[in-house]
Amino acid sequence: MGTIRAELHQGKGVSFARRIYLPRTIGLGVGSVCVATALYPLPSTHWVWALLVLHAFVWPHLAWQWARRSANPYRAELRNMLCDSLAGGIWVGLMGISVLPSVAILAMMAMQNIAANGLRLMLQGLLANACGLLLCLLVLSPPIQFASTMLETYACLPLLVVYPIFIGWMGYKVALKLSEHKRILRQLSRTDSLTGLINHGSWKDLLQLEFSKARAVHRPCCVALIDIDHFKAINDEYGHLVGDAVLKTFSQTLRDNIRETDLAGRYGGDEFCVILPGTHLHQAVDVLERLRQVVDDYCDAQWPGLKVSLSIGIAPLESHITEAALWLNAADKALYRAKSTGRNRVVGASWETDHEQRMPASA
Incomplete structure (x- = not known):
């Protein structure tokens, strides 16, 4: 030293x-x-x-x-x-x-x-x-x-x-x-060193800012939480270097498959987050469903047995939500429903079960 x-x-x-x-x-x-x-x-x-x-x-x-x-x-x-x-x-x-x-x-x-x-x-x-x-x-x-x-x-x-x-x-x-x-x-100071995305603290600041702006002008907005399914199993089976490579690859895929106006960050571990300003729930579902499909279809020749899928929870900003933390909590509950009902799917916070975007759970 x-x-x-x-x-x-x-x-x-x-x-x-x-x-x-x-x-x-x-x-x-x-x-x-x-x-x-x-x-x-x-x-x-x-x-x-x-x-x-x-x-x-x-x-x-x-x-x-x-x-x-x-x-x-x-x-x-x-x-x-x-x-x-x-x-x-x-x-x-x-x-x-x-x-x-x-x-x-x-x-x-x-x-x-x-x-x-x-x-x-x-x-x-x-x-x-x-x-x-x-x-x-x-x-x-x-x-x-x-x-x-x-x-x-x-x-x-x-x-x-x-x-x-x-x-x-x-x-x-x-x-x-x-x-x-x-x-x-x-x-x-704003960037996660591994993925290059906005880090947790900076993204939370942006969430508060977008929450205040959307409420002030009555503009639609959605927030999404994304979880890489069974990421611990990937680390255990393939090692942490492969796990880090999965996080980096997904981060780039996330950047490539959202819009320029959307704000993506790493929430922590294998969880990611996206703010979609000016977006209704059905539009947010379309954007993130395309992302889910891209990841689900991805295959790496170096690790042909490696399968990656996403569980995604989305919450629109509704009139009864008075704090950014409540908005994020609604997205977290939607993510929990996506994981508890089979994973590899997109779930909207205000939707009933028959409106949820369901895809077959990964093997």
């Missing part, structure tokens, strides 16, 4: 490092223009320019490889971001603390830090900026030039325009991905 957690954590860390890789590459590339413009009029040695090229165009790729290959990519990438901030402070010092490029670079770094890991990383980044600046001033003693030239102003425009737009676009992509994940999670 510990190994699994470690692998999941490492995968999350690599994903985080990959998400920072492109913003770092673009940010350092565009930011190097600001730095180069500010350094140009200052007395700089060749090693400063070489360091600028390495930092802008080589470091992003080294940082990605370092984080990707680390035992803890997430922590490694956080260290990389603090190194970025430390280097940012050093470049501010080397530029002579020229106000406009310095503020632009520090602001863009703070933006990336807070977007990546919140206020804490932003504050740590600002502290690293200060340490880098202090280190540069103490060790290298660069000439101080607060005033920014017009050329430096123009050189900062790409960083001030392009980088925030890019960070906003990245944030938008993350928001879209989170929205899709939330949609999938909502769907999974």
Whole structure:
């Protein structure tokens, strides 16, 4: 279990490092223009320019490889971001603390830090900026030039325009991905994992909703409970894997043989349920009788001796039914009559025995 957690954590860390890789590459590339413009009029040695090229165009790729290959990519990438901030402070010092490029670079770094890991990383980044600046001033003693030239102003425009737009676009992509994940999670929370149908709790919520809507507009509606006959015997004789295959196959058959407006779910075990909005009892019987016949006629070449049949109870929404639970209970009583009178049949809750849809019980 510990190994699994470690692998999941490492995968999350690599994903985080990959998400920072492109913003770092673009940010350092565009930011190097600001730095180069500010350094140009200052007395700089060749090693400063070489360091600028390495930092802008080589470091992003080294940082990605370092984080990707680390035992803890997430922590490694956080260290990389603090190194970025430390280097940012050093470049501010080397530029002579020229106000406009310095503020632009520090602001863009703070933006990336807070977007990546919140206020804490932003504050740590600002502290690293200060340490880098202090280190540069103490060790290298660069000439101080607060005033920014017009050329430096123009050189900062790409960083001030392009980088925030890019960070906003990245944030938008993350928001879209989170929205899709939330949609999938909502769907999974409503769906039975084995059959893919609506699960018990969500179907009960839909039943209450359809009950209220039908009563409010006096619209006909039916609810049906479906039981796979002798399902325990199928499990005992063929095994639970075959039993699960029967449930999956029937679930797909159910979806294929009801109407688009009908709402099917797994009620529990081998019981299923269907809400048929805008449907009178005789119409519901027609729909579910066709379903019963399709299942009764089905034969699997892999298990030729396997016989599957359905018992189905249907209850229309009648005027004396004042609660959704009573409506469902009426369908349950109809299902009980279908099972107790031979199975493999459809029974309507308000019908007398001579109106019930009877089919020969399966052998």
